[in-house]
Amino acid sequence: MTFQAAHTWLRQTRAEYPSTIDNLTLEQEGMKSHVLQMCPHYERLEPVLAAYVNYDDHTASASASQSNEASATSSSDVTVQVGDDVDNVGAKSLRRQNVEAAVDDSIDDETKAQKRRLFELECARLQSEIETRNVQLVLEKTLARKKLLDAGISAEEVDRIFPL
Template identity: 70%
Template sequence: MLAVTTEAVNRTEHVQVQQVQEETDEEEEDVEEPVAEVEVDNSVEVEGDQAEDVQENRMEVETSTSNVTDDPPRQSVKRRRVEGGVDSAWLSREEDERAMVELLLNWIAVPGSYSRWWLLKSDEEKQPLCDEIKLFLRSHGRHGIESVDIRQQLTTFVTTFQAAHTWLRQARVEYPLNVENMTLEQEGIKSHVLQMCPHYERLVGVLAPYVKYDDSTARTDTPATATVQAATPSNNDTPLQSRDTSVAVNTPTKEAESSRRQSTESNTDDNIDDETKAQKRHLFELECARLQSEIETRNVQLVLEKTLARKKLLDAGISLEEVDRIFPM
């Protein structure tokens, strides 16, 4: 009985000691938690200060690098703007030149226009006609074109057309004008001619009578060569016989070639004479058309001058009857 009581007392004391120990541990944990929080807060504050310092350093570095690298992008932007301006200026210049070429092609297609230009030899003689062409260009919105540009472009028309025309005559081929179903040969001829003269089809009706062509440059001597096939020599006399045979055959061949060449040259001369006469006749017709055009132009100028004079008299207060008597319509 005494042993049981002692064991119960010991167990009770042990339980009380455990409770006291647990309370003590809880108090220690309560005391340690604020300290831990303070330490955490300090670490957070330290990390925040470090982050702010790092951010400030980064901003300073970015500011310095931006100051260093500001100028090159500006230069590149300026360079791009300059290059863009050059490209746009070049394109506008090309468009102006293309428009001028188109208008000059329209002007040269007017009957009598090129005959007037062709009859004037020096630049001084052509200057009044250049002024007239400049007025024509201005009426179509093309300003700032000088006389030298007009002379240069018209000269380019003539030289390129003459080169293409000469090539056609030397090659003895015809340009496939207004041909729907062209052969491969005709397509090749057309492509080659248009490479030499891009405006050949528009110029051929105007410049064909004026181009200079020397037909002797197109003459190509292509003599036919006669070959004698001899048998394989069997003795020493065979080479002599074959040589005599070749001489006998070549002699009439050369005579035939010379006679054929003479007949070809005579036919060519006749063709040249016929073409020369046709060109002279066409030039005469063009000259008549030019004179007729000048007469019509002069009549229009007289009507304009008379109209202006009548207007001045009417503005001055002169009666209509008197104006009709002085300048009748």
């Protein structure tokens, strides 16, 4: 999901995100977990992106009703005002999309970098385990050869059982 979906859900439920509240009620905890499921980075993105997603259909209809009132005065004013509103809405939506895309890209890049680093660390750990096991096997094999030689078994027989 996205930040915009989480923010829209909060507006539709007419609730505020409980980020500044210390002792959360059960309802607030449920709301917070739902929002974080929709957008895991909501708390980090909200201060930055809230201004861009606050322009919603309600705001658009309010500006449209203002345009309708202005149409009673002069039709040329309406044409200019509607044109300005359309340009303004288009610019805001383009800015919002650019900001969301940039934030999504940076979060994706951070996530990929973290996953890559974890993968590299896991590979190094596994390589170290393999080397440790190989050293242990060589040590055990050498000890077994020594025991057989000490027990009086010929070197040819020991080489056949535990080749070097």
